[in-house]
Amino acid sequence: MRRSVQERDLILSTVATFVDREVRPTASALEHRNEYPAALVERMRDIGLFGINVPREYGGTELGAVLYAEIFEELARGWMSVAGVLGTHLVICDILKHHGTPEQKQRLLPTLASAARRGALALTEPEAGSDLRAIRTTAVREGSEYVLNGSKMWITNARHGEIFVALARTGPDSLSAFVVEKGEQSAGLRVTRDLDKLGYKGSGLRHVMTGLEAERINVAARGVGLARAALDEAVRYAQVRRTFGKPIAEHQAIQMMLADMATKIEAARQLTRFAAEKKDRGDRCDLEAGMAKLFATETAQEVSLDAMRILGANGYSTDFPVERFYRDAPLLIIGGGTNEIQRIVIARSLLKKHVTT
Numbered sequence: 001m002r003r004s005v006q007e008r009d010l011i012l013s014t015v016a017t018f019v020d021r022e023v024r025p026t027a028s029a030l031e032h033r034n035e036y037p038a039a040l041v042e043r044m045r046d047i048g049l050f051g052i053n054v055p056r057e058y059g060g061t062e063l064g065a066v067l068y069a070e071i072f073e074e075l076a077r078g079w080m081s082v083a084g085v086l087g088t089h090l091v092i093c094d095i096l097k098h099h100g101t102p103e104q105k106q107r108l109l110p111t112l113a114s115a116a117r118r119g120a121l122a123l124t125e126p127e128a129g130s131d132l133r134a135i136r137t138t139a140v141r142e143g144s145e146y147v148l149n150g151s152k153m154w155i156t157n158a159r160h161g162e163i164f165v166a167l168a169r170t171g172p173d174s175l176s177a178f179v180v181e182k183g184e185q186s187a188g189l190r191v192t193r194d195l196d197k198l199g200y201k202g203s204g205l206r207h208v209m210t211g212l213e214a215e216r217i218n219v220a221a222r223g224v225g226l227a228r229a230a231l232d233e234a235v236r237y238a239q240v241r242r243t244f245g246k247p248i249a250e251h252q253a254i255q256m257m258l259a260d261m262a263t264k265i266e267a268a269r270q271l272t273r274f275a276a277e278k279k280d281r282g283d284r285c286d287l288e289a290g291m292a293k294l295f296a297t298e299t300a301q302e303v304s305l306d307a308m309r310i311l312g313a314n315g316y317s318t319d320f321p322v323e324r325f326y327r328d329a330p331l332l333i334i335g336g337g338t339n340e341i342q343r344i345v346i347a348r349s350l351l352k353k354h355v356t357t
């Protein structure tokens, strides 16, 4: 959907102001207390972020993939957890938008767009992560209903989400995506425990893949945002920390690091934008989204470590946010399809394009 430059700037500046005034000042404290950011999620609902990929006819604003990526960059600059809460919700909106029945779209998309109910994606199981064909959860038809049996884990929004899309086995070689709503009809659905994590406190196969294309763009954008936050902190610190009679920013070795960090971030942003533009044109962008996800998340990891080096011991202290960036970065490498899997998908596509006879 086309937006005027003024409209885009207004949306982005609203999100940036929210991040600077409300997310950044509270993120580390909430994270260290392992507290769910309920007030921040409420504010994101007020701003209208939960419907940014939902068509207007269902109560959303359908901003398009480029603006969507820019919003995720901003949110992740503040705190990965708020970006995670929103990211997985929007994947559900995307799957329903493209593959839901007319009844499901009519009934579920407006409540998702207003965040009256939030979404969660339930793919992963104890024995099935990258290899989704190993999924053991079964779905068996009983009369007009399906009964699902199995357990999922690592499900972002499991506790606070109410509308799940779950992948289950419907035959020896077939997997199907089911909408599972918390409530009477899903009386057997239980969220049993919260996992203790390093950071990030809060996150039919073809149908799910549609959502994952968009998810890869949002994970890539989160990588850019996190790396940008780490660079901002490093630049600020380098100008105030003095060694050997001058700010460390005047040592050439530090300048080399800052220049490399900034260059990688810009390259990651452009790759992400390239994939998002393709998606906005209605083209398939799995390859480009995979490349963006791979590069941007590896950049987030490298840049957060570089920032930690620039801050020296303070980088290792919970008084500064860089340790949080450093702990949040690996999630991006694992989530949304690990980077090893991205590399395999990218390589396969190259080999398909350049077949030698």
Ligand SMILES: Cc1cc2nc3c(=O)[nH]c(=O)nc-3n(C[C@H](O)[C@H](O)[C@H](O)COP(=O)(O)OP(=O)(O)OC[C@H]3O[C@@H](n4cnc5c(N)ncnc54)[C@H](O)[C@@H]3O)c2cc1C
Pocket: 088, 120, 121, 122, 123, 124, 128, 129, 130, 131, 153, 154, 155, 156, 157, 197, 200, 203, 331, 334, 335, 336, 337, 338, 339, 340, 341, 344
């Ligand atoms: C914080 C967090 C939030 C998450 N949120 C969700 C969520 O909301 N919903 C959800 O469904 N899942 C979620 N996940 C799970 C995530 O999608 C999986 O962790 C991911 O798909 C990888 O699966 P796995 O951990 O089982 O690793 P595995 O699949 O066991 O992989 C282990 C290692 O082997 C590598 N590997 C696997 N296969 C190959 C291969 N063919 N070739 C080369 N290397 C290979 C992997 O890259 C990895 O390095 C989340 C994970 C985390 C950490």
